[in-house]
Amino acid sequence: MAQIVDTNTRTQGQDIASVARRGVPQWVITLSSVAILTLLWEWFGRDINPVFGSYPSAIAEAFWDLAQSGKLAAATFESLRPFAVGYGLAILFGVPFGLFIGRYRVAEAALGIYVTAGYAMPLVALVPLLVLWLGLGFAVKAAVVFLMSVFPICINTWLGATAVPKSLIEVGKSFVAPNTVILRRIILPATLPYIMAGIRLAVGRAVVAMVIAEFFTTISGLGAIIINSANNFDTATMFVPIVVLMVMAIGLNGLIGVIERRVAPWQAEIAGRDQE
Amino acid sequence: MGEVSLIDVSKRFVLRVGNETQTVQALSRVSFTVRDGEIISLIGPSGCGKTTALRIAMGLEIATAGRVTVDGREVKGCGHDRGMVFQHAELLPWLTAMQNVMFGLEMKGMRGSELRDTTEKYLDLVGLGASKHRRPHQLSGGMQQRVGIARALAIDPKVLLMDEPFGALDAQTRETMQEELLQIHVRTRKTILFVTHDLDEAVLIADRIVIMREGRIQEMLQVPLPRPRGDLGVARSTKEFAETRYHVWKALHAAPTGTIH
Numbered sequence: 001m002a003q004i005v006d007t008n009t010r011t012q013g014q015d016i017a018s019v020a021r022r023g024v025p026q027w028v029i030t031l032s033s034v035a036i037l038t039l040l041w042e043w044f045g046r047d048i049n050p051v052f053g054s055y056p057s058a059i060a061e062a063f064w065d066l067a068q069s070g071k072l073a074a075a076t077f078e079s080l081r082p083f084a085v086g087y088g089l090a091i092l093f094g095v096p097f098g099l100f101i102g103r104y105r106v107a108e109a110a111l112g113i114y115v116t117a118g119y120a121m122p123l124v125a126l127v128p129l130l131v132l133w134l135g136l137g138f139a140v141k142a143a144v145v146f147l148m149s150v151f152p153i154c155i156n157t158w159l160g161a162t163a164v165p166k167s168l169i170e171v172g173k174s175f176v177a178p179n180t181v182i183l184r185r186i187i188l189p190a191t192l193p194y195i196m197a198g199i200r201l202a203v204g205r206a207v208v209a210m211v212i213a214e215f216f217t218t219i220s221g222l223g224a225i226i227i228n229s230a231n232n233f234d235t236a237t238m239f240v241p242i243v244v245l246m247v248m249a250i251g252l253n254g255l256i257g258v259i260e261r262r263v264a265p266w267q268a269e270i271a272g273r274d275q276e
Numbered sequence: 277m278g279e280v281s282l283i284d285v286s287k288r289f290v291l292r293v294g295n296e297t298q299t300v301q302a303l304s305r306v307s308f309t310v311r312d313g314e315i316i317s318l319i320g321p322s323g324c325g326k327t328t329a330l331r332i333a334m335g336l337e338i339a340t341a342g343r344v345t346v347d348g349r350e351v352k353g354c355g356h357d358r359g360m361v362f363q364h365a366e367l368l369p370w371l372t373a374m375q376n377v378m379f380g381l382e383m384k385g386m387r388g389s390e391l392r393d394t395t396e397k398y399l400d401l402v403g404l405g406a407s408k409h410r411r412p413h414q415l416s417g418g419m420q421q422r423v424g425i426a427r428a429l430a431i432d433p434k435v436l437l438m439d440e441p442f443g444a445l446d447a448q449t450r451e452t453m454q455e456e457l458l459q460i461h462v463r464t465r466k467t468i469l470f471v472t473h474d475l476d477e478a479v480l481i482a483d484r485i486v487i488m489r490e491g492r493i494q495e496m497l498q499v500p501l502p503r504p505r506g507d508l509g510v511a512r513s514t515k516e517f518a519e520t521r522y523h524v525w526k527a528l529h530a531a532p533t534g535t536i537h
Contacts, residue, residue: 171368174334174336174354174358174359175379176354176383176384266369266370266411269414
């Protein structure tokens with residue numbers, strides 16, 4: 001009898017523990033972490049010469065000025081256009097190309113090497129050349145974003161396509177599925193988690209590429225605000241677009257996460273993340 | 277009708293071990309016929325070529341020599357006349373139980389209400405009607421394999437090919453599945469080629485047992501248990517079961533007759 005009671009208490013204890021663990025939602029932890037970091041930055045940042053560094057309240061003030069004048073929205077929009085086009089094209093091109101080299105041995109041997117090399121390509125060094133080809137405007141910016149983000153998407157898709165278990169492809173074969181059906185209904189869904197990971201990794205690279213493009217072609221958009229305020233030793237204003245870009249990347253990452261759970265819900269279920 | 281024959285089937289693999297290439301003779305002139313409505317167990321130690329023989333029968337592997345016929349007609353590659361049940365079910369993880377069964381039927385060109393009705397009929401046959409909207413990871417190992425069986429049966433193949441389908445299940449589930457398979461066999465009268473390494477299973481399930489060793493057929497024998505076998509616990513307690521089991525056990529433990537590769 002004593003034992004039974006013991007077991008019960010323990011089970012209850014475990015329940016409480018697991019409820020407690022689930023009790024604090026992740027976003028609360030994240031927000032607390034951000035709040036603590038911001039406070040620390042504010043505390044120590046105020047002691048630094050405003051040319052060499054800045055701190056959150058000064059940046060917030062600069063943000064308010066920029067937002068009020070309408071410059072920030074205009075610059076963000078100007079930056080987002082080449083970003084969206086370059087990044088979108090990178091997905092549209094990188095995923096099919098990755099699937100292609102991942103599934104055909106000849107394609108992998110013939111083209112894989114360029115993808116691997118392209119990933120490590122020092123793109124900044126090539127920007128002047130791209131300017132010669134595409135001019136200084138919109139096209140070259142979209143091209144820089146595309147070139148920076150297409151490789152992680154392509155490499156991840158490629159990796160995913162080669163990692164599809166042979167046994168699942170044999171299921172398709174044994175039910176006499178044509179190759180196109182195997183590609184679309186077995187290889188593509190099996191590769192989806194890898195594709196989504198590649199698309200996530202590419203967000204960061206695309207943001208960096210966008211700023212590089214704005215620095216080295218026509219100075220424009222958020223990149224222009226960074227350069228101009230840095231030249232005026234207005235460090236607080238310089239931080240505004242940087243923070244905006246980072247927040248944008250976090251938002252985009254979250255959006256991709258939502259899309260991922262939509263298109264590949266089984267993945268979260270298998271990992272046990274669906275209840276969170 | 278549903279009769280599958282392997283005729284003089286041989287298979288050589290080329291393996292690369294370090295810098296050397298080795299040829300492995302996986303099958304040497306294997307011939308046997310599974311008659312219409314019959315169940316044959318293919319048993320032998322691992323590496324004896326039993327799974328290779330089954331995969332060649334399915335068309336997933338190409339024989340180096342010899343041929344496979346279904347109802348006397350030579351087959352090349354996979355076909356809807358043969359249904360495969362894989363060792364680990366191999367359900368597509370992003371599809372529900374129902375969609376997994378539908379996949380095979382869709383490949384056969386079935387659409388619309390016929391597709392839905394056939395799928396439900398076969399899910400009911402394997403006792404999974406209530407769980408049809410679950411995805412594979414929400415099903416137990418036994419349930420997954422039931423879906424695998426339903427998927428193969430649904431396309432109404434002439435022959436069912438099963439590759440150690442219950443090998444990964446716990447002992448109790450395995451016994452239930454064996455009984456259910458025999459019940460399904462009573463209802464559908466499918467011809468079944470069943471690969472196993474489980475001695476009891478080979479005897480309980482089959483009409484005939486093919487014992488393989490080192491890529492050759494060592495022995496073929498009839499199982500004298502009557503059909504239907506009903507309660508397999510009872511079948512296990514019979515003298516015929518014990519004798520056949522002992523006979524196969526001796527055959528599997530006999531000194532190797534051929535050369536060791």
